[in-house]
Structure formats: structure tokens, C-alpha cells
Amino acid sequence: MSQRPITLPEQLADAALQRFGESLRIPPDLPGADELLRMLTHSSHRKWASQAVAPDLLQVLFACALSAPSKSDLQQADIVHVAERSRIKAIADWIPDMPWINDAPVFLVFCANNLRIRQIGQWRDKPFVNDHLDHFMNAAVDAGIVMSQFIRAAEAVGLVTVP
Known part of the structure; x- marks a missing residue:
């Protein structure tokens, strides 16, 4: 039995729950949800790849x-x-x-x-x-x-x- 893929609104709600301990109601047709998810799951890093940036x-x-x-x-x-x-x-x-x-x-x-x-x-x-x-x-x-x-x-x- 395969599971259905998690939708972007569900991913956003889960990310908010993980970060803030609160679930958000996300409209199913929210424009820009992929960018909002990237912003909500942002974290700072202090370890870098060794390659230079072009x-x-x-x-x-x-x-x-x-x-x-x-x-x-x-x-x-x-x-x-x-x-x-x-x-x-x-x-x-x-x-x-x-x-x-x-x-x-x-x-x-x-x-x-x-x-x-x-x-x-x-x-x-x-x-x-x-x-x-x-x-x-x-x-x-x-x-x-x-x-x-x-x-x-x-x-x-x-x-x-x-x-």
C-alpha cells in the first residue's frame, strides 16, 4: 500500500509545527507555497563545502x-x-x-x-x-x-x- 505524496500546504503546516509548535491552516491553492516552504524551513549553517563559489x-x-x-x-x-x-x-x-x-x-x-x-x-x-x-x-x-x-x-x- 503506497502513501500519497504530502502536499505543499501540508509540508508548510508541518514546518510551522516543527519550528513554532503551532499548526497553521494553509490554503490548498496558496500561490508561492514552494518559496514559502523554503523560507519557513531556512536554517543557518556553520559548516561549508570546500569548493569555491564561481x-x-x-x-x-x-x-x-x-x-x-x-x-x-x-x-x-x-x-x-x-x-x-x-x-x-x-x-x-x-x-x-x-x-x-x-x-x-x-x-x-x-x-x-x-x-x-x-x-x-x-x-x-x-x-x-x-x-x-x-x-x-x-x-x-x-x-x-x-x-x-x-x-x-x-x-x-x-x-x-x-x-
Whole structure:
């Protein structure tokens, strides 16, 4: 006697139960259920495959990440790809509680950057009148959104990540 395959809504409900201890009612015709299941079953990884990530693939992932929505449409985030092993080791040495950094085949730093909006104002001879904490917070939010979008893109192609 063969069992019927588990439907995506059933998988979503089970994933929610496993993660949150609560069952969710999932509509049977929920659009995007496969993507929602991928998001709901996400977990961080601290062990990596030893193979490098192809530079062309990284470029695609960067493009996807930087296509994320941004706070106030200011796009105040940058991705720094730290490729030199000695620099990665130096960073890992600063953070002894995260030794897995040293073994990561790719190490990225997601940076808030509100300098760009200031530069645009300078180029257009416009004063930067909003020099307050809100701009720092907007840039920090943008960096977080870009990092989240990068993680989703990386997982979509089968890579594992940890922020």
C-alpha cells in the first residue's frame, strides 16, 4: 500500500509545527507555497563545502541582493567581498566566538552607506539638510534588507549561509 505524496500546504503546516509548535491552516491553492516552504524551513549553517563559489555566480547573487527594496528608495547599502584569506583570518581573529568565518569559502560584509546620498547632493549643489540619526537608521535597515535578499538568492541556488 503506497502513501500519497504530502502536499505543499501540508509540508508548510508541518514546518510551522516543527519550528513554532503551532499548526497553521494553509490554503490548498496558496500561490508561492514552494518559496514559502523554503523560507519557513531556512536554517543557518556553520559548516561549508570546500569548493569555491564561481565569480559569475557571485555577481548574479550580488545583483539579486542589490535589487532588494530599500528604505526611502535611497539604496544605502554596499557589499564588500573579502577575498584575501589573510584578511578573512584577521577578521575571524577579532571575533573568536565565530571560528567558522575562517573556513567560509566566501566572506562578505554588508555595509550601511549613507555617503552616497550625501555625494549626490554635493554633485547637484544641494545642501544635505537631514543630517540626523534617521539617515543612519535608514542605511542600517537597507544593509539588513540587502543581506537578507542575498541569503535568499544564495539558498535558491543551493548554497548555505550564515549572517
